[in-house]
Amino acid sequence: MRTFGLILAAAAVAAVNGAGIKHDDGGNIVITPSDGTTIFMDASVEGGSTSIQMMSAKFGQADVARAELSATVTQQLADAEDKTASTIADIQTEMATQAQEVTDQLVETREQVDADLAAAVETSKNYADNAIENTVTPALTKVASDLVALETKIKKDIDEDIKTTLTIYENILVGTAASLPAANCAAIRATRSGSPDGAYFIKINNKGVQVWCAREGNTMKSLGGDGSSADSSGTSCFSNPLISAFSPADQKKFVNGKEVVCPGNGLSKTNAARTCKEIKINFKESKNGIYWIHGRNNDFKSAPFQVYCWNTDRDGGGWTMFLRSYYEGHHRPIYQGNGVTDSGDVNDDILQKLGGAYKLDDKKIRAIIGQKNINDGSRTTNNRNMFSYMVDQSAWNDYYASENNEYGIMKKYTARWRFVRFQQMDSSSTAEEFISYLTPKFNGKTAVGDGVLNWKGRPRCGKNYVGGGGGAGISCNGQHNGSPQTSPRGGRGCKKNKSRDRWHGNFHLYMLNTNHDTYFYCCNGPQHSSHRRFAHRWYIRTNDDDKIA
Numbered sequence: 001m002r003t004f005g006l007i008l009a010a011a012a013v014a015a016v017n018g019a020g021i022k023h024d025d026g027g028n029i030v031i032t033p034s035d036g037t038t039i040f041m042d043a044s045v046e047g048g049s050t051s052i053q054m055m056s057a058k059f060g061q062a063d064v065a066r067a068e069l070s071a072t073v074t075q076q077l078a079d080a081e082d083k084t085a086s087t088i089a090d091i092q093t094e095m096a097t098q099a100q101e102v103t104d105q106l107v108e109t110r111e112q113v114d115a116d117l118a119a120a121v122e123t124s125k126n127y128a129d130n131a132i133e134n135t136v137t138p139a140l141t142k143v144a145s146d147l148v149a150l151e152t153k154i155k156k157d158i159d160e161d162i163k164t165t166l167t168i169y170e171n172i173l174v175g176t177a178a179s180l181p182a183a184n185c186a187a188i189r190a191t192r193s194g195s196p197d198g199a200y201f202i203k204i205n206n207k208g209v210q211v212w213c214a215r216e217g218n219t220m221k222s223l224g225g226d227g228s229s230a231d232s233s234g235t236s237c238f239s240n241p242l243i244s245a246f247s248p249a250d251q252k253k254f255v256n257g258k259e260v261v262c263p264g265n266g267l268s269k270t271n272a273a274r275t276c277k278e279i280k281i282n283f284k285e286s287k288n289g290i291y292w293i294h295g296r297n298n299d300f301k302s303a304p305f306q307v308y309c310w311n312t313d314r315d316g317g318g319w320t321m322f323l324r325s326y327y328e329g330h331h332r333p334i335y336q337g338n339g340v341t342d343s344g345d346v347n348d349d350i351l352q353k354l355g356g357a358y359k360l361d362d363k364k365i366r367a368i369i370g371q372k373n374i375n376d377g378s379r380t381t382n383n384r385n386m387f388s389y390m391v392d393q394s395a396w397n398d399y400y401a402s403e404n405n406e407y408g409i410m411k412k413y414t415a416r417w418r419f420v421r422f423q424q425m426d427s428s429s430t431a432e433e434f435i436s437y438l439t440p441k442f443n444g445k446t447a448v449g450d451g452v453l454n455w456k457g458r459p460r461c462g463k464n465y466v467g468g469g470g471g472a473g474i475s476c477n478g479q480h481n482g483s484p485q486t487s488p489r490g491g492r493g494c495k496k497n498k499s500r501d502r503w504h505g506n507f508h509l510y511m512l513n514t515n516h517d518t519y520f521y522c523c524n525g526p527q528h529s530s531h532r533r534f535a536h537r538w539y540i541r542t543n544d545d546d547k548i549a
Contacts, residue, residue: 087198146258175200178208185213185220195220199242204231214238227253227262237262237265238282242368245341247271263549266291269304275368276309277318277541278549286311288447290346293320295367296542296549299374305364308350310539312447314437315409319390319539321350322365323419323473324358326529326536327517333357339421339472339512340377351445353394354535366417369542370549378420379426383414386430390476391509391520394444394528395534400490400525401499403441405536408509408522410474411544415462419473422514427462434459434476434509436488436522438496444534454523455494457482459507472537473511482507488522499525511538 026314149361171191175182176219180187181203188195188202197215201208202222209231210221225232226242233254234243243253247269253262264271266279266284273279274539279286279293291309294300311317321328324344326333335357336343344358366374369387376383392407439451460466461476479486485493489504518536520527531534 014282024310078527149488156320175202175213177201178210181208185211185222188213189218207231207510210242211240214240215424224255227255230254230257233257244283264292266293266309268292272304274298274549275541276307276311276317276320277546279309280311280316280318281547281549286317288312290350293368295364295374296370296546297367297372299367300364306346307360307364307368308346308527310447313406313450314390314447315450318541320360320368320541321358321537321539322360322368323511323537323538324350324355325512325518325538326354326532326534327515328354328532329516332518333516335359335421339419351394351537352535353444354532362417362419365419365540369417369540370546371417378422379418379423380416381426381429382416384426384429386412386414387417388541388543389413390539392442392444392537392539393520393534397527397529397533398523399500400502400527403498404444404524405439405441405451405498406436406454406520406522406524406527407439407442408434408436408520410459410461412511413474415474419511421472421512422469423472424463424466424470425474427464431458431480432461433457434507436494438494438498438523452495454496455482455484455488457486457488457507459509461509466520469514471510471513474509475513476507476509478510479507490525491523492523494523496523498523501525511536 006353007494026383033082072317086268092526103276106313136144141265173180174191175188180202181201182191184202185200188200195213195215197220198213199210200213201210202213203209203213209225209355211225213220214223222235223240224234224243225240226246227234227237228248232242233256236243236255237253237260238244243255244265246253247265247267251261251264251271252259253261255262263274264281266273269292272294273282274296275293276291279291286309287309288310292304293307294304303353308321309317310319310321333356334343336359339359341361342361342364346358348355348358350358360368362377363374369385371385372383384423388409388411390409393404393444396404411433412430413428413432415426415428418425434457435453436455437451438454440448442448458480459476460478461474466475466477479488482488484495487493487506490505491497491499491501492504503521503526504528505521508519510517510519512518518529520536
């Protein structure tokens with residue numbers, strides 16, 4: 001390829017010369033382009049010149065030398081490959097020979113080790129058999145003999161101890177489980193003189209039955225069981241905590257061997273009580289809260305309703321809230337049915353500071369206090385009876401007092417109940433009696449106890465004293481008598497004056513005035529609910545001589 005290129009170059013030079021290209025004085029070819037001069041010189045000989053023929057000859061010599069060198073290298077590589085293959089084959093043969101020698105040696109060694117181990121095992125077995133026969137077997141025989149002797153001694157000692165211990169434990173545990181019943185409650189006291197009143201198991205019809213045993217002098221007697229069966233009969237529906245806690249849906253319990261219907265606890269619609277008072281009488285530990293009732297004479301037996309009961313304290317509890325009233329504005333809040341029917345929801349935070357109007361239907365109120373013919377809401381002297389009612393406050397009028405520390409109870413009020421706006425209830429046909437109680441600071445919700453008597457007297461209440469058209473429910477203005485002074489005078493006439501001493505008038509107690517304002521003026525100043533300061537809450541129950549509901 002290089003020779004061919006030189007030939008092409010020579011031809012090009014000839015063409016140039018043919019075209020009249022000049023030579024310099026030294027014989028060099030001179031091509032004169034537009035912007036320079038090109039000179040061909042022989043660089044290999046000092047002062048020499050180069051021709052196309054000479055350049056071509058030199059290229060040819062170089063091609064021959066290169067071909068000879070390539071042939072020599074190729075032969076040398078082939079010789080080296082043959083030598084390498086021969087060497088690898090020799091190494092593989094040597095390794096195979098050595099591997100066979102190692103395998104043969106390992107087989108020989110393993111056979112020797114197996115023989116040695118077999119001999120050692122046989123020697124050890126012979127030694128162990130001899131040691132067991134001469135040493136271990138006699139020792140085990142002695143241990144077995146000792147154990148038999150010890151077992152015999154233990155059985156003899158324990159039999160007596162067990163009898164003594166079992167007697168002790170039986171005395172301790174008798175009556176504590178159905179499997180360990182006592183003969184009766186007296187036997188429990190005889191065995192354990194310090195036994196407290198409580199639930200124990202005694203034998204009834206050859207089985208352990210839980211009953212309530214109560215101390216009586218130097219012995220104990222049974223007050224019966226939970227009333228769930230004839231064997232566990234109570235002596236009354238509420239003779240002991242067991243039967244009081246048992247609450248079947250149909251309220252049927254066994255009392256003295258017979259199934260009877262017992263009063264409910266009011267905790268569910270199916271277990272409704274007659275009144276809050278009945279709940280308190282039968283369930284001494286009942287708390288303030290919402291209960292189901294159906295009326296003193298079972299008027300709402302088929303349709304029990306919910307009420308709020310104040311049972312914790314205040315003259316024995318048993319109070320049913322029937323009205324929450326305050327002055328929201330002229331003739332407000334609005335009571336449904338002109339005040340006669342239900343207003344509000346007892347479940348809507350009944351003890352809140354204000355809230356909307358809340359009142360029970362007059363028929364329900366008459367049912368709670370046991371008045372007959374509850375549907376008769378006319379002004380009549382028929383079917384009237386004696387009842388009690390109570391008032392407290394959700395907060396207080398800060399201008400006249402520094403805290404909420406008073407509630408009051410009206411007793412021995414005899415009249416037909418009716419609550420109609422602008423129609424004052426009748427005056428009591430018997431001498432009513434009002435007591436103001438001083439308590440610690442009351443937040444409107446949490447019970448603070450009965451308090452102490454601060455003023456007692458007979459107010460002037462009903463239409464005979466405040467007019468037949470004023471307000472609704474029972475209103476009182478003034479007093480017939482009182483103690484320690486005739487008039488409480490806003491606190492000055494009471495045992496302790498807790499007011500700010502800014503008013504000294506007569507007794508006032510209004511469930512609802514004509515304009516819907518409410519008043520409780522006794523020992524804590526004139527507490528009126530104007531300007532939405534607080535709400536008065538009113539509760540009712542049967543007279544004190546009713547011991548049932």
